[in-house]
Amino acid sequence: MSQKIPDDVVFDNRPVGVFDSGIGGLTVVRALREALPNEDICYLGDTARVPYGNKSVDSIIRFAKQDAAFLAGKGVKALIVACNTASSVAMEPLRGYFPELPSMGVIEAGIEAVLRTGASRITVIGTRATINSDAYRRGLHARSRSLLIESIPCPLFVPFAEEGVCEGRLAEEVFDLYLARQRSAPPDVLLLGCTHYPLFRGALDEYFGGKVRIIDSAQACAESARAFLAARGLCANPAKKGDVRYYFTDLPTDFNGGLWHFLSGAPSYLEKAVLE
Amino acid sequence: MSQKIPDDVVFDNRPVGVFDSGIGGLTVVRALREALPNEDICYLGDTARVPYGNKSVDSIIRFAKQDAAFLAGKGVKALIVACNTASSVAMEPLRGYFPELPSMGVIEAGIEAVLRTGASRITVIGTRATINSDAYRRGLHARSRSLLIESIPCPLFVPFAEEGVCEGRLAEEVFDLYLARQRSAPPDVLLLGCTHYPLFRGALDEYFGGKVRIIDSAQACAESARAFLAARGLCANPAKKGDVRYYFTDLPTDFNGGLWHFLSGAPSYLEKAVLE
Numbered sequence: 145m146s147q148k149i150p151d152d153v154v155f156d157n158r159p160v161g162v163f164d165s166g167i168g169g170l171t172v173v174r175a176l177r178e179a180l181p182n183e184d185i186c187y188l189g190d191t192a193r194v195p196y197g198n199k200s201v202d203s204i205i206r207f208a209k210q211d212a213a214f215l216a217g218k219g220v221k222a223l224i225v226a227c228n229t230a231s232s233v234a235m236e237p238l239r240g241y242f243p244e245l246p247s248m249g250v251i252e253a254g255i256e257a258v259l260r261t262g263a264s265r266i267t268v269i270g271t272r273a274t275i276n277s278d279a280y281r282r283g284l285h286a287r288s289r290s291l292l293i294e295s296i297p298c299p300l301f302v303p304f305a306e307e308g309v310c311e312g313r314l315a316e317e318v319f320d321l322y323l324a325r326q327r328s329a330p331p332d333v334l335l336l337g338c339t340h341y342p343l344f345r346g347a348l349d350e351y352f353g354g355k356v357r358i359i360d361s362a363q364a365c366a367e368s369a370r371a372f373l374a375a376r377g378l379c380a381n382p383a384k385k386g387d388v389r390y391y392f393t394d395l396p397t398d399f400n401g402g403l404w405h406f407l408s409g410a411p412s413y414l415e416k417a418v419l420e
Numbered sequence: 421m422s423q424k425i426p427d428d429v430v431f432d433n434r435p436v437g438v439f440d441s442g443i444g445g446l447t448v449v450r451a452l453r454e455a456l457p458n459e460d461i462c463y464l465g466d467t468a469r470v471p472y473g474n475k476s477v478d479s480i481i482r483f484a485k486q487d488a489a490f491l492a493g494k495g496v497k498a499l500i501v502a503c504n505t506a507s508s509v510a511m512e513p514l515r516g517y518f519p520e521l522p523s524m525g526v527i528e529a530g531i532e533a534v535l536r537t538g539a540s541r542i543t544v545i546g547t548r549a550t551i552n553s554d555a556y557r558r559g560l561h562a563r564s565r566s567l568l569i570e571s572i573p574c575p576l577f578v579p580f581a582e583e584g585v586c587e588g589r590l591a592e593e594v595f596d597l598y599l600a601r602q603r604s605a606p607p608d609v610l611l612l613g614c615t616h617y618p619l620f621r622g623a624l625d626e627y628f629g630g631k632v633r634i635i636d637s638a639q640a641c642a643e644s645a646r647a648f649l650a651a652r653g654l655c656a657n658p659a660k661k662g663d664v665r666y667y668f669t670d671l672p673t674d675f676n677g678g679l680w681h682f683l684s685g686a687p688s689y690l691e692k693a694v695l696e
Contacts, residue, residue: 192479193469200672203468273672303579314597317590396476396549 155381159184161220163211166194168339169226175366185388192394196229197271208234210419223247232277250365255283257364263332270337272297298322305340311347391417431657435460437496439487442470444615445502451642459662468670472505473547484510486695499523508553526641531559533640539608541568546613548573574598581616587623606631667693
């Protein structure tokens with residue numbers, strides 16, 4: 145960050161709001177911290193109602209609205225929906241409820257990242273709710289009709305990630321359960337359409353023998369966020385160091401164990417949030 | 421039911437209330453229907469907040485209280501807590517909140533069933549929350565200090581059951597993850613301390629080569645319920661046929677798929693419940 149900052153640039157040092165159904169969105173926070181180290185972040189994880197992936201569309205929209213309202217109350221300048229499930233069904237309702245709050249979702253970011261590769265044969269994996277919503281396929285086909293897209297729900301990946309079983313024989317058995325056919329006939333791109341899935345990135349790369357380009361929606365989200373904030377004049381002063389405040393709707397006893405899979409160190413600020 | 425009923429016996433035909441965090445408690449309903457075919461049942465599954473196993477004690481007690489209040493509002497004569505997690509931490513609070521409503525929990529029932537076997541080496545398996553609560557071990561040791569008890573959390577069993585992966589190579593790999601040592605040195609009794617686990621009963625029996633007596637807490641709960649109702653003069657008229665009303669706090673799109681693993685037919689009455 146040695147470039148000179150013109151005197152007339154106005155910075156916006158308010159935090160960026162990020163929410164997810166639980167702790168999966170912390171992979172987005174980690175990617176955001178790397179891409180935008182000067183931004184403050186308010187993270188909300190709805191751990192009292194996690195997961196969203198097996199809930200109805202009505203419930204997901206209601207939960208997302210409560211999540212966004214909580215972050216709006218914290219004075220965030222923009223909203224990043226890090227939850228694939230919420231991102232697949234709640235972006236339009238959220239923009240209706242909070243017209244003043246610029247928002248982006250992890251799915252839109254993943255779609256942009258896939259299109260940038262120029263690849264044509266795409267496999268999207270995600271939770272059952274995300275895949276059933278068909279949001280990735282619809283979004284990709286709306287931009288390019290010629291793409292060959294297949295979407296595969298991998299519901300056991302999330303519990304495996306939360307158990308820390310991200311590699312080894314058992315993880316491979318689960319890859320086989322969902323992806324054996326793709327292993328024999330690999331696509332050009334494998335899009336990890338769930339915030340938990342980056343934890344399998346190394347093992348999946350090995351499973352496919354390095355023959356598939358893996359796109360991680362958390363990383364894609366961080367890249368899109370940079371352009372999103374810049375386009376709206378919402379960037380924080382690059383001279384400052386960003387910090388993260390973590391809010392969770394529930395703090396279970398074994399919570400920290402789960403957190404450590406996602407964060408590299410202890411959180412600096414953590415508070416229980418009440419939404420209901 | 422050909423025995424003659426004395427004229428002075430008074431029956432109580434109000435329904436029995438059963439709640440669980442989701443659909444797992446349907447194994448208890450199935451067992452209750454077999455043991456007490458004349459009882460009406462009101463079942464509440466808190467599918468909007470499922471699972472409870474990864475939530476804090478405070479949240480679990482709050483949820484259990486809302487669940488019980490809903491069933492009390494339906495005029496139930498007794499309450500069966502079919503959720504192991506709620507049963508492990510919320511029985512005393514529930515009895516405090518609803519002193520007029522007789523209640524029993526699936527854990528108390530499982531403990532009784534283990535004691536009836538007279539076995540001495542017991543392995544208890546359950547979700548992380550149930551095992552961390554130590555409720556089975558404490559309850560068993562309170563009754564018999566000489567029992568050798570080991571408790572093993574098996575958090576991947578619930579997602580496997582809900583995916584319908586209840587047997588075969590992958591299921592066995594997961595058994596190995598948690599129970600390889602017990603397979604080499606089998607206990608006398610394996611207590612299935614989670615309402616989802618009866619779905620693995622056949623495969624577990626095979627895994628242990630028939631050498632372990634498997635106690636299913638759902639079945640144990642039904643057996644205890646019979647004695648519980650009789651002792652309080654709460655039995656329904658044996659001449660009548662019982663029915664079940666199902667209430668769920670959320671009705672996801674792929675809900676029926678999950679239900680079919682647990683119920684043998686379509687539910688006769690199903691309604692969305694609002695607790696919050």
